[in-house]
Amino acid sequence: MNTLSYGLLSLLSHTADSGYDLMLKIQPFWPAKHSQIYPLLAQLESGGYVRHTLVVQTDKPDKKVYSITDKGLNALRNWLTLPTDEPVTRDELVLKVFCMEQGDPADIRRMLEMRLAYCRDQLQWLQTKMDAYTKLNPSPSFGILLLMEKGQFAIKADLQWAEWALARLDEREAAPGSSRADEA
Amino acid sequence: MNTLSYGLLSLLSHTADSGYDLMLKIQPFWPAKHSQIYPLLAQLESGGYVRHTLVVQTDKPDKKVYSITDKGLNALRNWLTLPTDEPVTRDELVLKVFCMEQGDPADIRRMLEMRLAYCRDQLQWLQTKMDAYTKLNPSPSFGILLLMEKGQFAIKADLQWAEWALARLDEREAAPGSSRADEA
DNA sequence: CCGGCCATGTAAGAAGTTACATGATTCA
DNA sequence: TGAATCATGTAACTTCTTACATGGCCGG
Numbered sequence: 001m002n003t004l005s006y007g008l009l010s011l012l013s014h015t016a017d018s019g020y021d022l023m024l025k026i027q028p029f030w031p032a033k034h035s036q037i038y039p040l041l042a043q044l045e046s047g048g049y050v051r052h053t054l055v056v057q058t059d060k061p062d063k064k065v066y067s068i069t070d071k072g073l074n075a076l077r078n079w080l081t082l083p084t085d086e087p088v089t090r091d092e093l094v095l096k097v098f099c100m101e102q103g104d105p106a107d108i109r110r111m112l113e114m115r116l117a118y119c120r121d122q123l124q125w126l127q128t129k130m131d132a133y134t135k136l137n138p139s140p141s142f143g144i145l146l147l148m149e150k151g152q153f154a155i156k157a158d159l160q161w162a163e164w165a166l167a168r169l170d171e172r173e174a175a176p177g178s179s180r181a182d183e184a
Numbered sequence: 185m186n187t188l189s190y191g192l193l194s195l196l197s198h199t200a201d202s203g204y205d206l207m208l209k210i211q212p213f214w215p216a217k218h219s220q221i222y223p224l225l226a227q228l229e230s231g232g233y234v235r236h237t238l239v240v241q242t243d244k245p246d247k248k249v250y251s252i253t254d255k256g257l258n259a260l261r262n263w264l265t266l267p268t269d270e271p272v273t274r275d276e277l278v279l280k281v282f283c284m285e286q287g288d289p290a291d292i293r294r295m296l297e298m299r300l301a302y303c304r305d306q307l308q309w310l311q312t313k314m315d316a317y318t319k320l321n322p323s324p325s326f327g328i329l330l331l332m333e334k335g336q337f338a339i340k341a342d343l344q345w346a347e348w349a350l351a352r353l354d355e356r357e358a359a360p361g362s363s364r365a366d367e368a
Numbered sequence: 369c370c371g372g373c374c375a376t377g378t379a380a381g382a383a384g385t386t387a388c389a390t391g392a393t394t395c396a
Numbered sequence: 397t398g399a400a401t402c403a404t405g406t407a408a409c410t411t412c413t414t415a416c417a418t419g420g421c422c423g424g
Contacts, residue, residue, distance in 0.1 A: 009283070061402055099193070186411075241374090376419105379416075386410090392402085
């Protein structure tokens with residue numbers, strides 16, 4: 001039972017879902033490909049944590065809809081009491097920023113602008129999700145509200161940093177000479 | 185040449201360093217164990233991107249100090265022009281929050297308090313690093329300044345979210361009944 | 369004297385990605 | 397007609413973690 005397994009159980013504790021949909025839904029929280037999800041679900045099923053029923057569809061391929069079992073729920077509850085791993089962020093951008101003096105300033109600028117655009121996209125996507133969710137739901141899940149808020153906090157921080165960094169780049173380019181220019 | 189390889193080259197573009205020190209320094213940016221770093225450095229050396237000299241020490245074990253070559257610098261510069269992968273954050277906490285209705289509210293509270301403490305630690309650690317760096321350095325690297333700021337933005341966002349979440353938990357516990365309590 | 373730090377490495381295993389494989393429907 | 401979505405699966409590979417292995421120095 002690894003973290004991704006618990007992630008799947010966590011999703012299934014809200015609603016039964018196909019492997020495909022689980023794969024899509026877990027992306028914002030714990031990115032994983034279908035090639036990782038499908039075998040894991042089979043494993044969880046053989047362990048008795050989930051069970052599936054085949055749902056036949058005419059317009060689309062048939063699907064396996066998984067639901068969590070009592071054993072799965074118990075495992076989930078126990079997991080909640082265990083200590084939580086520290087978060088890990090892997091961002092290629094920070095490695096690039098670290099050695100940015102080696103490259104063309106125009107490349108750095110482009111990099112930061114790309115990040116800015118990415119953040120705006122993410123923020124808008126989240127906003128849409130939040131609107132849709134709160135409209136469709138009379139008394140929403142407290143956990144989901146917390147998460148959507150968490151996502152917003154994180155994206156906004158990244159966005160604000162990118163803006164701040166670009167502003168500092170502008171300052172730099174406006175001022176002639178190197179960082180020792182203020183020694184006048 | 186994977187991202188970690190470029191990360192090592194990025195660090196080495198500032199100062200020559202031992203595998204051990206590189207391992208320690210890269211943790212905040214791209215966590216990796218020594219068992220991954222050492223073979224990679226050997227590989228980078230056989231590819232001509234870095235070279236090492238043996239530094240004999242009396243009080244401590246001898247070490248291999250790696251420095252970047254021209255070929256390494258060129259590879260680094262080229263990498264800076266390439267498109268940057270999107271950042272990935274994996275945080276077990278979000279998976280737990282998603283299904284928190286399944287568990288004891290006291291567990292959730294403990295979880296959030298742990299996160300809060302972790303964030304405060306991280307923030308203090310960063311502050312210390314920033315102070316030390318800016319004091320020791322007359323004209324600091326622009327890249328490093330940007331990064332330290334980025335770290336602060338991210339940690340503060342996480343911290344503020346945790347505080348906000350705990351406040352909401354308090355509200356919940358103060359109000360009797362469920363979310364339908366406001367239907368009075 | 370025991371645990372932690374320094375310092376390097378290998379081996380085995382788990383986790384994650386990319387590619388291979390299939391096939392119907394829908395939209396431009 | 398060609399690409400995207402839905403839907404499931406396996407195989408090969410890369411990446412990352414844990415464990416094995418060694419050994420001196422230092423502080424409590």
